[in-house]
Amino acid sequence: MPAVSETREAVEKLARSKYEWGFETDVEMDLAPKGLNEDIVRLISARKNEPQWMLEWRLKAFRQWQEMDEPQWAKIKHPPIDFQDAHYFAQPKKKPGPKSLDEVDPELLKTYEKLGIPLHEQEMLAGVEGAGERTPVAVDAVFDSVSVATTFRKTLAEAGVIFCPISEAIIEHPELVKQYLGSVVPVGDNFFSALNSAVFTDGSFVYVPKGVRCPMELSTYFRINARNTGQFERTLIIAEDQATVSYLEGCTAPQRDENQLHAAVVELVAMEDASIKYSTVQNWYPGDENGKGGIYNFVTKRGICKGDRARISWTQVETGSAITWKYPSCILAGKGSVGEFYSVAVTNGHQQADTGTKMIHLAPDTRSTIIAKTISAGESDSTYRGLVRMQPKARNGRNFTQCDSLLIGDQCGAHTVPYIESRNMSARVEHEATTSKISEDQLFYCRSRGFSEEEAVGLIVNGFCREVLKELPMEFAVEAQKLLQISLEGSVG
Amino acid sequence: MNDFLKIEGLKAQIDADGTPKEILKGLDLNIPKGEVHAIMGPNGSGKSTLSYVLAGREEYEVTGGTASFKGQDLLELEPEERAALGVFLAFQSPVELPGVNNANFLRTAVNAVRRARGEEELDAVAFLKLAREETARLSMSGEMLKRAVNVGFSGGEKKRNEVLQMRLLQPSLAILDETDSGLDIDALRIVAEGVNSLRGPDFSALVITHHQRLLEYIVPDRVHVMAHGRIIHSGGPEVATQLEKQGYKQFLEAAQ
Numbered sequence: 001m002p003a004v005s006e007t008r009e010a011v012e013k014l015a016r017s018k019y020e021w022g023f024e025t026d027v028e029m030d031l032a033p034k035g036l037n038e039d040i041v042r043l044i045s046a047r048k049n050e051p052q053w054m055l056e057w058r059l060k061a062f063r064q065w066q067e068m069d070e071p072q073w074a075k076i077k078h079p080p081i082d083f084q085d086a087h088y089f090a091q092p093k094k095k096p097g098p099k100s101l102d103e104v105d106p107e108l109l110k111t112y113e114k115l116g117i118p119l120h121e122q123e124m125l126a127g128v129e130g131a132g133e134r135t136p137v138a139v140d141a142v143f144d145s146v147s148v149a150t151t152f153r154k155t156l157a158e159a160g161v162i163f164c165p166i167s168e169a170i171i172e173h174p175e176l177v178k179q180y181l182g183s184v185v186p187v188g189d190n191f192f193s194a195l196n197s198a199v200f201t202d203g204s205f206v207y208v209p210k211g212v213r214c215p216m217e218l219s220t221y222f223r224i225n226a227r228n229t230g231q232f233e234r235t236l237i238i239a240e241d242q243a244t245v246s247y248l249e250g251c252t253a254p255q256r257d258e259n260q261l262h263a264a265v266v267e268l269v270a271m272e273d274a275s276i277k278y279s280t281v282q283n284w285y286p287g288d289e290n291g292k293g294g295i296y297n298f299v300t301k302r303g304i305c306k307g308d309r310a311r312i313s314w315t316q317v318e319t320g321s322a323i324t325w326k327y328p329s330c331i332l333a334g335k336g337s338v339g340e341f342y343s344v345a346v347t348n349g350h351q352q353a354d355t356g357t358k359m360i361h362l363a364p365d366t367r368s369t370i371i372a373k374t375i376s377a378g379e380s381d382s383t384y385r386g387l388v389r390m391q392p393k394a395r396n397g398r399n400f401t402q403c404d405s406l407l408i409g410d411q412c413g414a415h416t417v418p419y420i421e422s423r424n425m426s427a428r429v430e431h432e433a434t435t436s437k438i439s440e441d442q443l444f445y446c447r448s449r450g451f452s453e454e455e456a457v458g459l460i461v462n463g464f465c466r467e468v469l470k471e472l473p474m475e476f477a478v479e480a481q482k483l484l485q486i487s488l489e490g491s492v493g
Numbered sequence: 494m495n496d497f498l499k500i501e502g503l504k505a506q507i508d509a510d511g512t513p514k515e516i517l518k519g520l521d522l523n524i525p526k527g528e529v530h531a532i533m534g535p536n537g538s539g540k541s542t543l544s545y546v547l548a549g550r551e552e553y554e555v556t557g558g559t560a561s562f563k564g565q566d567l568l569e570l571e572p573e574e575r576a577a578l579g580v581f582l583a584f585q586s587p588v589e590l591p592g593v594n595n596a597n598f599l600r601t602a603v604n605a606v607r608r609a610r611g612e613e614e615l616d617a618v619a620f621l622k623l624a625r626e627e628t629a630r631l632s633m634s635g636e637m638l639k640r641a642v643n644v645g646f647s648g649g650e651k652k653r654n655e656v657l658q659m660r661l662l663q664p665s666l667a668i669l670d671e672t673d674s675g676l677d678i679d680a681l682r683i684v685a686e687g688v689n690s691l692r693g694p695d696f697s698a699l700v701i702t703h704h705q706r707l708l709e710y711i712v713p714d715r716v717h718v719m720a721h722g723r724i725i726h727s728g729g730p731e732v733a734t735q736l737e738k739q740g741y742k743q744f745l746e747a748a749q
């Protein structure tokens with residue numbers, strides 16, 4: 001894979017560096033010294049010009065984190081993470097980028113091309129200098145670009161939607177942040193959420209007021225911006241009564257990052273009749289052919305349907321990272337509220353994924369649907385882990401779960417671990433699971449019709465994932481399909 | 494030279510639970526350009542195996558002999574290269590592809606082959622027009638295009654879908670492996686028509702069948718009798734009639 005060599009280089013460079021990191025807070029600084037202590041938390045808060053309450057919040061989180069242990073229950077293996085051996089305020093110094101696409105690794109460009117990413121976007125993704133300034137309207141959805149941010153904001157502001165970096169929301173909309181931050185994922189929910197709460201530096205804030213249908217998918221915007229997102233993202237989305245919003249996170253282009261550990265927290269709050277659709281395409285660097293150097297992705301995503309008939313839908317396509325640990329969940333607290341989870345997780349090479357969802361039914365007539373597609377190739381290992389809980393008050397609660405695993409080759413593993421807890425006689429929980437292999441018959445059938453082996457695998461895999469892919473916003477679905485094929489290149493034969 | 498498909502002394506085996514099992518045992522067959530040949534033979538004689546070997550299925554290991562098509566060594570090519578060269582196999586048991594939209598599958602296949610042949614690709618509109626014409630010609634419901642490839646298709650629908658693919662891919666050598674089995678009387682006629690309308694100086698076919706009736710509709714230039722992995726007898730269309738009446742016994746005895 002093209003991004004592989006670049007990332008490896010970047011990671012190695014960082015590791016090799018003999019640079020003495022100074023502990024200074026002047027504007028020139030790119031990195032805080034390694035390690036995590038209260039001073040670092042204070043530094044982060046100060047660099048973000050945060051109010052005192054936010055600093056207090058972080059410090060409390062940090063103290064809580066110190067008391068906690070890394071979870072061990074997931075079916076993943078990795079060398080112990082030394083949390084003191086990382087930079088927690090790390091805005092990597094802008095290295096001089098290539099002057100034009102001619103200077104970019106042709107392998108990387110090939111991948112972009114396969115994904116069908118337009119040329120000007122390729123420039124941006126490859127970090128060509130000045131790409132942001134030269135690009136035309138359709139693409140200048142760059143987070144940093146002042147002019148565009150303004151255009152977007154104008155449309156959104158007219159609708160009353162707030163969409164801004166979380167650091168800005170802390171300053172501009174403290175009442176909202178205070179009310180909701182940590183309300184869905186409490187600071188001490190788990191080891192990684194506590195860590196994130198102490199040190200998060202990036203992320204977004206969305207507020208859609210009562211009765212407003214967000215006028216645009218908050219997607220293209222982020223597709224580009226994703227390149228710059230940090231390792232501890234924090235996202236908070238609030239949809240008031242009857243509000244509707246669709247948010248798209250991630251990027252199909254392979255993403256490199258110097259930071260190995262990623263621990264994001266996403267919180268969604270949906271009030272009465274509100275609807276939040278959150279789609280993710282995750283393609284972080286998975287490591288080299290031996291699985292070295294890939295991203296560890298420990299994510300806590302949770303939404304609460306607070307109001308009656310609220311709806312939260314998670315759709316994810318996970319193809320990257322060395323390790324994925326992620327369970328987007330729904331708390332169905334409003335009567336008749338709906339939670340959905342659609343997931344495709346692909347692992348190849350030495351990747352490991354332990355992912356799934358939790359559907360917590362608290363109120364009557366709540367419904368949830370889980371469709372999880374797991375594809376394992378190479379020597380990878382993938383686990384679906386899902387919890388469906390029907391609380392006593394969840395009368396007539398309904399869940400339908402379908403977990404399908406597809407194996408490619410015979411050195412990979414796929415596991416399904418469903419937890420069902422029903423404390424309610426009137427609730428109904430249905431679970432279906434299948435495991436299949438791409439058969440020689442299918443491959444040969446496709447190839448005899450002119451498909452190359454890789455195209456055939458891509459076709460079959462996309463067919464396998466169809467129910468999930470159709471949940472993605474249109475243009476993203478097309479890219480995701482190509483991504484699936486590329487992720488599995490070299491997995492057969 | 495009129496060597497189109499030329500098979501000499503072809504031997505192939507399959508790994509049957511660890512022990513190699515020879516199925517094709519020195520098979521000779523020539524199909525000149527523009528001719529339609531039929532193969533008939535008892536169950537298990539190796540007809541489907543022959544079709545798989547010609548289409549490039551890897552599980553069958555060729556251990557001897559040669560097979561060339563249009564002067565090229567067929568056995569060296571990948572299945573998709575053979576498709577591009579014009580080889581098409583209508584499967585005896587068409588394979589189901591869950592979730593894969595039939596129209597999308599057909600269009601991708603058509604364009605893969607067109608690309609490989611240096612022809613212009615069809616855009617979605619042009620393809621759909623063509624596909625609609627062809628489904629109508631085969632009396633298939635347009636709804637078949639929207640469904641997943643072969644999933645939940647009836648036996649006859651699967652066979653028609655194979656013929657639809659053949660017509661769209663425009664092969665120069667079509668191998669039809671018992672495409673008539675499971676077809677009702679009307680469908681048999683329709684499918685035969687679908688093959689006959691492709692007949693011409695640049696189209697050859699190898700029709701594998703158990704039933705003489707198909708050969709009343711698709712009248713072959715030659716009929717070959719296959720048994721125990723070999724062609725044991727070849728003749729004109731009358732061979733089929735003879736088989737229908739008397740069975741394989743006489744040919745098997747004569748071959749011994």
Ligand SMILES: Nc1ncnc2c1ncn2[C@@H]1O[C@H](COP(=O)(O)OP(=O)(O)OP(=O)(O)O)[C@@H](O)[C@H]1O
Binds near residue numbers: 508537
């Ligand atoms: N994968 C396999 N493993 C073991 N034996 C096989 C395999 N494939 C084919 N054979 C055997 O090879 C022989 C020829 O099979 P083939 O399918 O080519 O016969 P056929 O002439 O097409 O028969 P039919 O008229 O029933 O379709 C049979 O005895 C079959 O059992």
Ligand SMILES: [Mg+2]
Binds near residue numbers: 540541542585670
């Ligand atoms: Mg057969």
